Structures are given as C-alpha cells and as structure tokens.
Amino acid sequence: MSVPKRASRLLWFAVIFLVVIGIAAxxxxxxxxxxxxxxxxxxxxxxxxxxxxxxxxxxTFVHILPGALFxxxxxxxxxxxxxxxxxxxxxxxxxxxxxxxxIIGVSALIMSFKMTSAAxxxxxxxxxxxxxx
Amino acid sequence: xxxxxxAKARQIExxxxxxxxxxxxxxxxxxxxxxxxxxxxxxRMTPHEFFGIAFWLGFTITFIAAEAWIDxxxxxxxxxxxxxxxxxxxxxx
Numbered sequence: 001m002s003v004p005k006r007a008s009r010l011l012w013f014a015v016i017f018l019v020v021i022g023i024a025a026x027x028x029x030x031x032x033x034x035x036x037x038x039x040x041x042x043x044x045x046x047x048x049x050x051x052x053x054x055x056x057x058x059x060t061f062v063h064i065l066p067g068a069l070f071x072x073x074x075x076x077x078x079x080x081x082x083x084x085x086x087x088x089x090x091x092x093x094x095x096x097x098x099x100x101x102x103i104i105g106v107s108a109l110i111m112s113f114k115m116t117s118a119a120x121x122x123x124x125x126x127x128x129x130x131x132x133x
Numbered sequence: 134x135x136x137x138x139x140a141k142a143r144q145i146e147x148x149x150x151x152x153x154x155x156x157x158x159x160x161x162x163x164x165x166x167x168x169x170x171x172x173x174x175x176x177r178m179t180p181h182e183f184f185g186i187a188f189w190l191g192f193t194i195t196f197i198a199a200e201a202w203i204d205x206x207x208x209x210x211x212x213x214x215x216x217x218x219x220x221x222x223x224x225x226x
Binding site: 003007011015018019021022025048049067070071074075077078091094095098101102104 | 134136137140152153155156159160162163164166167180195202205206209
C-alpha cells in the first residue's frame with residue numbers, strides 16, 4: 001500500500017487525538033464512578049448523566065474498560081513496523097481486540113435499553129445505534 | 134468478527150479493510166465528545182434531546198472517514214500497480 005506521507009501523518013495525528021479523547025473520557029467516567037463525591041457533576045445536565053451511569057456502575061465498567069483497551073491497543077495493529085516485527089503479538093492482540101469489541105457491543109446494546117438517561121425523547125433512534133454499528 | 138475471519142482465511146487486504154471499519158466505529162465514541170461539548174456550549178437543546186443526535190453524528194463521521202480512507206488507499210494501490218506495469222515500457226522507449 002502506497003500513501004503520501006502527508007496523508008498518512010494527518011491520519012495518525014487524528015487517530016491519536018481521538019484515542020486521547022476516548023481514554024480521557026474513560027478515565028473521567030471511572031473516577032466519577034469510584035469517587036462520585038470528588039469527580040461527579042454537582043448540578044445541571046452533567047449531574048444527571050453521572051447519576052444515570054452511577055445507577056448502572058457495573059455495566060458501565062464492563063463497557064468502558066474494554067473500550068479503553070480497544071482504543072489504546074488497536075492503533076498498534078495498524079503500524080506496519082510493529083506488525084512486521086511482532087507478528088505473534090499482533091495476532092494475540094487481534095484476538096483480544098475481537099473479544100473486547102464483542103463485550104463493548106453487547107454491553108452497549110444492554111446499556112441503551114437499561115439506562116433511562118440516554119435520550120428518552122428519542123429512544124428508537126438511540127437504541128438502534130449499537131445494533132447499526 | 135468479519136475482520137477476524139478474513140485474517141484466518143489469509144485474505145489480508147479484506148482483513149485490513151474490515152479492521153479499519155471496526156476501528157473507525159470504535160473511534161466514533163471519541164468523536165461524540167467534542168460534538169456533545171458543542172451542544173452543551175450552544176445550549177439550544179437539552180441533553181435528552183441532543184444525545185441521540187450527537188451519537189449518530191459522531192459514529193457516522195468516523196465511519197464515513199474510515200470508508201473514505203479504504204477507498205483512497207484502494208485507489209492509490211491501483212494507481213501504483215498501473216505505474217509499475219507501465220514503467221518498463223517507458224524505460225524501453
């Protein structure tokens with residue numbers, strides 16, 4: 001595969017930027033679940049969301065921890081140097097990523113039905129999101 | 134799952150494409166955060182109203198970006214193959 005270096009760099013920058021956002025979101029959610037008095041929102045919409053996740057804390061952890069694992073490991077799978085040097089690790093990580101993707105998908109589907117904080121005004125639209133993707 | 138089965142079947146190009154799609158969807162969750170942030174900033178809708186929209190937008194943007202990248206790299210591959218095929222003729226002339 002031959003791609004201009006500039007396009008490849010731009011893509012990697014975007015991917016790393018999004019991975020950092022994803023991991024920051026997981027960290028913030030985990031902290032809010034473990035120490036709600038320190039990290040949860042006190043008022044307004046954020047407090048409502050935090051309370052919704054806190055009611056389903058176990059399910060939320062089942063969803064977000066494999067999510068963090070997926071986001072942090074998947075970029076290595078696309079790095080040609082890593083793939084060529086560590087083919088066995090690439091395969092083992094790939095199997096792990098498939099397992100975590102299944103956990104993420106199933107838990108997202110359960111969450112969309114169980115969590116009332118997730119847009120009750122348009123349930124059919126939001127609830128079919130995990131099914132679609 | 135499809136990516137995994139293609140890898141098992143040694144169809145590496147297909148495996149690569151499906152992995153890009155999977156990761157594109159995976160990154161969608163990170164794309165929704167800035168979109169949710171923008172909705173919060175503009176305060177035109179309540180979180181109950183904009184959550185669904187933000188999620189669909191976030192996931193769709195990265196999904197389309199992944200498809201575009203697959204398409205772009207496929208085109209680059211075809212172009213490179215054509216150039217390599219034509220190269221010997223040019224050298225001969």
